[in-house]
Amino acid sequence: AQLTAFAMKSTYGCDGISTRQHNEPAGNQDVWHYHLHVYPRYVNDQLYLTKGSHSDPDERSFYADKLRSWIKENI
Template sequence: MAETLPSPAPESAVVLVDAHVFALVPTHHYAGIKGNCLVVPRSHYENVLDIPDDLGSAFFRATRRLAHAMQSAFGCEGISTRQHNGPAGNQDVWHFHLHVFPRYANDGLYGGQKVAYTIAERMELAASLRDALR
């Protein structure tokens, strides 16, 4: 029997939930590029070295769904993903997660400043992505 999962609440930064992963709008964005998300496993794995092989399809499926939703909601021209492992790999959160970014020509993502979202911005972006995922 398939697990019944709750839909993310409208006042939530969570945009997608499935049996193995969830995605949310994080507390910050980079270089003014808004609408980025994190795809996170529902179980704890420190980094990519710990992720079981069978979770790969759940991450790919969520990332692809987010990419389509970002294009629909934000009209972005492309998508980038990013993931860090270990201190030398710039990992600073010790729970595996995959960044998914909407991209625009010459947007300056790499090297851009990290800026906090307001709560209202974060909720509005999450609502736009949830609508695009329906």
């Protein structure tokens, strides 16, 4: 999570990072396993006050590629 946080701060220019985990059926998890969500945060982003929305898969791919490139260059 720390490496991902550094990559996000560098590539996305975010102001901070939040992490969350969602486990078991109440967390929409059918097969119990540990995983951690890492969210880029921006001042006044109202992350917990707005309804979430699904992003376009192509858009997600673009941002994932940016993170991968940063990680390859910095580890």
